[in-house]
Amino acid sequence: DGVAVLPAPQNLSVQSTNMKHVLTWSPVTVPEEIVHYSVEYQGEYESLYTSHIWIPSIWCSPTQRPECDITEDITATVSYSLRVRATLGSLTSTWSTLKHRFNQNSTILTPPGMEITMDGFHLLIKLEDLGPHFEFFVSYWRREPGAKEHIKVVRPGVLPVYLETVEPGAAYCVKARTFVKAIGRHSAFSPTECVKVQGEALPL
Amino acid sequence: VPCVSGDLPKPTNVAFISINMKNILQWNPPEGLQGMEVSYTVQYFIYGQKKWLNKSECRNISRTYCDLSAETSDYEHQYYAKVKAMWGTNCSKWAETGRFYPFLETQIGPPEVALTTDEKSISIVLTAPKKWKKNPEESSISMQQIYSNLKYNVSIYNTKSNRTWSQCVTNHTLVFSWLEPGTLYCVLVESFVPGPPRLTHPSERQCVSTLEDQTTALEVK
């Protein structure tokens, strides 16, 4: 190992939203020099069974920026230990380890973006592409007293998804939330969106 | 007459092509021997057992494929196959597949799609793809019976509004009502089994037109 004369990166922390996880730290600055960083991680398995083994992060071994997208490193729902060190030529800092282990089940789940459209008398929903982890629970109903609420599970896809055949003159409302199988959690519902169907209401 | 092994280059791209449990071993002729009168011999192996087994119908054949569906039909098992080329008294070494797990790897073919229309609706009746069977007389087994979580992704293209939308279903009949009269709609259906990714085969795109609006037709008379 190189002589540890570089200061170790400080203030490690992870920001995680919608299963995208980013590790950040305070940069180590050396005038007129470019400092590189290496990130490594250990899952619970490695900590318990092979504690001497650390796995280099897929995107940040090395990197120049004081942050690292660890989304593809954190791939199981266990607690992960993360560490960073700085290097400058042959000079290497000591490792700095994240104070609290990170588990993806703590990710912040935001309500999904959605676009409600009609094709003739067919109510369609297009949902924000949040990646393969996500399924969507779509709730929709006809806006009238006592209307029944329908739930449809929608998988990620390119095309708008058909929800309901609607009647002229009626109004329909939709809201959606995400569900992440890997962590067994869902987001809050999106704001409700309502659409009015063209045409004369059908006689009762 | 035993041939001299190793003088010929091996067949290339040896792999199973599997759709609805019809498992065909396929390969390319050895480099440089395309068009020559090369013959091939195939053997297969059940992972965990002891011997390579012959496939008599694929001994000294000139074609570059061999149907091993019957030999690889046990869902619990995994298989290997290998093929060697022969030309005159020379033959190649064996060219071998990787481990083949039909239950996980078979591609799910598209369902049969029957469309009927009336003025403002299209009825879609899906028939699950059929599993390969040894004899035509055998009763058919649907892939749904093998994969109980088989689903269908139905996509509909409205040629007038130029919009396409989809619906994921497990049942075999669905009706799209309140469509636009006198409009051409195109339907395409794909079977899939949730789980590890598999190649998929969408159905042929079928287009059908809803009938003209009968009320305006009457007024015209």
Place this chain on the structure above:
Amino acid sequence: GLKTLHLGSCVITTNLQGIRSGFSEIRDSVQAKDEIIDVRILRKTQSLQGTKPADQCCLLHHILRLYLDRVFKNYQPPDHHIFRKVSRLANSLLTIKKDLRLCHAHMSCPCGEEAKEKYSQILSHFEELPPQAVVVKALGELDILLQWMEEA
């Protein structure tokens, strides 16, 4: 959604589909390294679904412990890509084993004779082979184990 494993009176949920997709990414390259094709560790006669429900939890618990203690620990990945994928599998199976341990703590994971007998057969197949070869073979047979769990 999530897969619910019914193992006798032990019921757990897991993202089995995610684990299977993870394994399918390395399956061909791992299996290609297993050249002893006339030996299979996880055999049909010891399958989970062929075991009476009451013993399924114990059998699976022992098999997972075998994988965690002796397969993942001794596997030497050829590159970082495989290393990360194997780490994902190890950590994912660790969460399942922790759930089974909860069942064990709640007395819903009994070890009957059938589970003991089948596990000892699996262990004997495992110990038939040289250490490094058996680790590669066992890792290559994860699709069999995951299929057993799918059918549980």
